[in-house]
Amino acid sequence: MRRFACFTAAVSAAVLASTGAAAAAAGGPPADISPHWTTISPGVGFGFASAGLLRTADGKLHVVWPSADSGGTYSLHYSTVGPSAKLLATGTILSHWGSMDQFPRLVLAPHGLAQPSLRVIFNGTNGQAGSPYNVGTFYSATASSSGIGWALAPGSLSHTTFPSLTDDAAAVEPDGKPVTAWSSGDALSYHVGIDPGVPAKAPDVQIPLGPGGGLIDPTLVTDASGTVWGAWFNSSGTATMGYWADKIFSGAPGMLKAPGSGGTGLNNSQPLEPVALAARTGGGDYLAYCVPTKVITCSHVALWRVGAKTAMTVPGSASTHDSKVAIAAAPGGNLWVLWFNFQSNLIQAVETNTTATAFGPVMTIAPPPNMASFEGLQAEGSAGPLDVVALATPNASGASPTFFDSQIPS
Numbered sequence: 001m002r003r004f005a006c007f008t009a010a011v012s013a014a015v016l017a018s019t020g021a022a023a024a025a026a027g028g029p030p031a032d033i034s035p036h037w038t039t040i041s042p043g044v045g046f047g048f049a050s051a052g053l054l055r056t057a058d059g060k061l062h063v064v065w066p067s068a069d070s071g072g073t074y075s076l077h078y079s080t081v082g083p084s085a086k087l088l089a090t091g092t093i094l095s096h097w098g099s100m101d102q103f104p105r106l107v108l109a110p111h112g113l114a115q116p117s118l119r120v121i122f123n124g125t126n127g128q129a130g131s132p133y134n135v136g137t138f139y140s141a142t143a144s145s146s147g148i149g150w151a152l153a154p155g156s157l158s159h160t161t162f163p164s165l166t167d168d169a170a171a172v173e174p175d176g177k178p179v180t181a182w183s184s185g186d187a188l189s190y191h192v193g194i195d196p197g198v199p200a201k202a203p204d205v206q207i208p209l210g211p212g213g214g215l216i217d218p219t220l221v222t223d224a225s226g227t228v229w230g231a232w233f234n235s236s237g238t239a240t241m242g243y244w245a246d247k248i249f250s251g252a253p254g255m256l257k258a259p260g261s262g263g264t265g266l267n268n269s270q271p272l273e274p275v276a277l278a279a280r281t282g283g284g285d286y287l288a289y290c291v292p293t294k295v296i297t298c299s300h301v302a303l304w305r306v307g308a309k310t311a312m313t314v315p316g317s318a319s320t321h322d323s324k325v326a327i328a329a330a331p332g333g334n335l336w337v338l339w340f341n342f343q344s345n346l347i348q349a350v351e352t353n354t355t356a357t358a359f360g361p362v363m364t365i366a367p368p369p370n371m372a373s374f375e376g377l378q379a380e381g382s383a384g385p386l387d388v389v390a391l392a393t394p395n396a397s398g399a400s401p402t403f404f405d406s407q408i409p410s
Contacts, residue, residue, distance in 0.1 A: 031346050031365055031366035032363045033363060033365045033408060035085075035388075035407070035408060036085060036406060037368040037369065037390075037404045038081065038086065038406070039087075039402060040079040040081060040087055040090065040389075040404065041065050041067070041077065041079060041090075041402055041403040042067070043067075043393075043399055043400030044066060044067045044402065044403065046066065046068060046102050046400075047400075048166070048375070049065065049066060049401065050103045050273055050376060051065040051104075051391075051403055052064040052121075053106060053378060054106040055382045056108075056118075057145075058146075060080055060082055060088065061387050061405070062079075062080055062106060062147050063078065063079045063081060063106075063403065064076065064077065064106050065078075065079070065104070065403055066102050066104060069095075071096070073095075073096040073097060073127065074099060075092055075094060075096060075097065076094040076120065076141075077090065077092050077093060078092075078093055078120075080146075080147045083385075083407070084407055087405075089148070091150070093120060093150040094126075094141065094152065097125060097127060098125045098126060098127030099125045099127075099136075099163050099164035100122070100124040100164060101122040101123040101124050101164060101166065102166045103166050103167070104120050104121065104122040105121045105122070105170035105180075106118060106120050106121075107119050107170055107171065107172045109140075109172075110176040117144055118144070118147060119142050119178065120140060120150075121138060121139075121140050121168075121178060121180055122141075123136065123137070123162065123164060123165045123168060123182075124136070124139070124163075124164050125163055132156075135199060136161040136162045136163050137159075137160070137161050137198060138157035138168070138191070139157065140155075140157060140178070141153055153194070155197070156195055156197065156199050157180040157193075157200065158182070158200055159195075159200045159201070159202065159203050160182075160189065160199070165183075167217060168182040168183075169182070169218045169219050169274065171222045171228050171248075173226070173228060174222070174226040177192055177194075178192075178193065178194065181220050181230055181248070182218070184215070185214065185215065186211075186212075187208045187209055187215065188207040188218055188230055188246070189206050190205055190206075190220075190230070190248055191204045207246055209240065209244075209255075212238055213234055213240065215233070215235075216233050216234075216235055217233050217272075217273065218230055218231065218232040218274070218275065219232070221279040221285060222279060223283070223285050224279065224281065224282060225283070228247070228248040229245055229246070229277070229285045229306065230247075230248055231243065231244065231277040231285075232244055233269075234262070235268060235270050237268070238264055239264045241262035241263055241264070241266070241268065242257055242261035242269075243257070243261040243275060243287060244256065244258070245277070245285065245306045256307055258287055258302070258311060259302070259309070259310055260291045260302065261289055261292075266292045266294055267293065267294065267295065268292070269291070269292040269298060271289070271325060273324060273376050275287065275289065276337075278327040278328060280329050281329055281331055282354075284356065285305070286304065286306065286356065287303075287306060287327075288301060288302065288303050288304075288325050288327040289301070289304070289325060290325060297323075298320065298322045298323060300313050300322075301313075301317035301322060301337065303337055303352070303356075312359075314337050315350060315359050315362050316348055316350060316362030317339060319341055321341050321342045322348075323340055324340040324376060324377040325337070325339045326339070326377045326379045327379070328379035328382075328386060329382060330351070330382070330384065331381075331382060331383065331384055332354050333355060333356065334351050334356070335356050336352075336381050336386055337350055337351075337352075338377060338379050338388065339377070340367075340374055345371075345374075346365065347366075347367055347388065348362060348364050348365070349362070349363050349365060349386070349388075365406070367390060368392045368394075368402075370395045370396070371393065372393045372394060372396075373392065374390065374391075374392050375392060375393065375401045376390065376391030377389075385410050386407065386408040387405055387408075388405070389403060389404070390403070390406075391404075
């Protein structure tokens with residue numbers, strides 16, 4: 001999988017993981033909330049993975065996730081989660097591919113279809129010589145809006161080919177066309193729509209970072225105005241290092257850097273998962289991220305309205321042991337910001353007011369029980385209740401990272 005992380009960040013991640021494991025073994029302070037956690041996947045075999053999340057109009061949360069098979073192949077799966085984090089259904093979308101994207105993305109697929117449906121966008125190769133699904137472009141599979149009946153879709157969503165790629169993102173334009181984006185190292189590459197050709201005949205487009213750029217972990221969102229925004233981390237190690245955002249299809253204002261998110265001589269605060277970008281109900285695009293210093297990777301978590309001159313400090317986040325920042329938009333204009341504290345071994349969360357100008361009380365959430373290490377944090381709150389999706393390794397012999405879901409009432 002393509003990564004542009006520097007060595008010091010990798011060492012930092014290893015230290016954080018071991019700290020979390022130690023805290024789990026020793027026990028930590030009591031949490032404000034000890035939710036019921038539902039296991040929504042078996043061990044996926046990846047320590048670095050991100051699930052695709054999508055809430056449908058019926059309130060169900062749809063989750064797509066990859067796995068490494070025991071025979072050296074890879075598969076793609078789905079889970080459907082209902083109220084109180086109840087697992088309603090789970091199954092396999094594709095099985096035994098030669099390579100598979102570890103960041104599959106999930107979007108609505110109304111374009112050209114009689115009824116809205118789900119579309120998972122991913123990259124990989126099926127390992128079958130001569131197959132159009134073996135050239136390494138971006139592909140998709142669709143299912144009904146209930147999450148039933150997954151089938152590989154014809155065509156491709158990129159002109160560029162690669163065996164497998166992790167640094168990718170997806171969103172949908174107002175007319176239903178998917179936008180697929182990925183890291184090209186020194187640029188954010190993207191492709192609009194689905195091309196019947198494999199690879200796509202239409203060219204990809206790039207937003208170049210400039211010399212020395214190292215783009216990782218992009219995220220795409222479509223905001224209330226119908227504009228698609230992308231955000232990413234630049235791991236250059238120079239003045240350009242930090243969190244950035246730009247509109248897909250370019251135009252003013254151009255690339256914008258999140259205040260205090262990085263620079264020459266500062267620690268590398270890369271997210272080690274897709275950057276936490278959300279489109280707020282009622283307007284505005286918001287990025288949550290760790291603010292580094294010369295000696296600290298995460299002095300605190302910041303919440304930035306993209307384009308603003310300053311960012312807000314998220315209360316309760318100045319422990320210096322925080323990582324795995326996530327964000328979720330709520331239906332009334334509120335935003336949730338979450339992160340994992342590797343010292344207390346607790347998830348922390350705070351909700352803004354309806355205008356995202358002030359914060360409510362900070363709450364602590366107990367992670368999945370009997371956890372050996374914590375690998376990833378995501379959230380979805382568009383229906384009101386907050387679904388928290390964690391990737392964590394159970395404390396059991398032979399266990400591998402597993403996806404869990406809990407639901408926090410609004």
